[in-house]
Amino acid sequence: MKNIFLKVSYDGTNYCGWQKQNNAVSIQQTLEKAISNITREDTELIASGRTDSGVHALGQVCNFKTSSNIPSQKFAYAINSKLPKDIRVIESKEVDFSFNARFSAKKKTYMYRIYNSEMANPFYYKYSMQVAKKLDMDLMSKNVNMLIGTYDWTSFYTYETNNPKNPVRTIYSADISKNNDMITFEIEGNGFLYNMVRIIVGTLIDIGLHKNERDIKQIIEKKDRLYAGATAKPQGLFLKEVCYQ
């Protein structure tokens, strides 16, 4: 038995998200089917975390165990030959048997794209959230800096029955920049609560539109979801990278 690490990139538009569901096509199910097709075994994939419907990945990581004697590096090519074009395995390698894509993850980086233009763009609507009114980039930048540090993020996640008990996470870096009408936000942390990045972005948008007079620091201190903004749309979110060391 070998433990195989996969780095995967996908356009989440046509999927119900990472996780298997009964009445919809998921990334996980599509990948497991392609792998089983190659290995002739049942496949159980473990991912670094779920992504929601419409959310994209540049570097999702997952792993599975197999008795197949396909060389580890060749798995990427073999699996890709069985996948639709909107999912690509960009790397495959053998890792230590103890490696678990979810529990071994040390850092994650997410990217969120905001298209700040009055006019919608047919090439961007699946890969960004459009905000028609001009956003105050200076004010947003100041607030992005307030995200860095170790905090209780209770104001910034969606309650679920299986939420982790501890809402403390550390953000190592956060950055926002603008290129023409496209704003790119990047955030790196040791972990993220459910919808945390999208709620942070929704709050930054409210701040950038001068619709929330509190700053990020004050909203963190409230420890109450009501003070943060709406959850920003899934199509602007990209899981960029997962680090394991």
Added chain:
Amino acid sequence: MKNIFLKVSYDGTNYCGWQKQNNAVSIQQTLEKAISNITREDTELIASGRTDSGVHALGQVCNFKTSSNIPSQKFAYAINSKLPKDIRVIESKEVDFSFNARFSAKKKTYMYRIYNSEMANPFYYKYSMQVAKKLDMDLMSKNVNMLIGTYDWTSFYTYETNNPKNPVRTIYSADISKNNDMITFEIEGNGFLYNMVRIIVGTLIDIGLHKNERDIKQIIEKKDRLYAGATAKPQGLFLKEVCYQ
């Protein structure tokens, strides 16, 4: 009666191209339906030219005549409210009654994107042509410069019964550049024959792979389609701009 000019951007992936067809959905038909929905009139759209199935447009231009009293600049918003998200009218204005999007066009600019990477990318496959082997950019650049001028382009178009009799066209500028793995080719001319840009790109790719020992100048001189390369895939092609003065 007014003559309305529209500038339109579209993702051509899900359409059979600009022109109306019996068994498939075209950009033209989708736009005419949206306009008729607003004006309550039959609509006949004239475009600067057709685009083929899968080809995109950043700035296609078309015009139609109407008795509607909707202010000309408001047409863009009104039509967009009736269109799918992959087609957007980005400008509308009234023009002289003699304006004809096809016959008044003086210059056109096309862009073609080549994704030069061994690994396919789930975000690029609808918006570029992938070439796995490394292309010789220096050699391609030299050949791109040979495109500029007034020539008989017989080597570079697909024969059709309704082809224009005169295969002479003037290319004002042509440029190729690379950013990471994405190569962008741009070409501006007074007009283009059927498939001309895609055949030029297919030929440049052969030259960049050292698979065609002739250069562009020599292939132009042959005046024979057999010496040029294959027609490059439609999904890499974008109609970027049409100029009328």
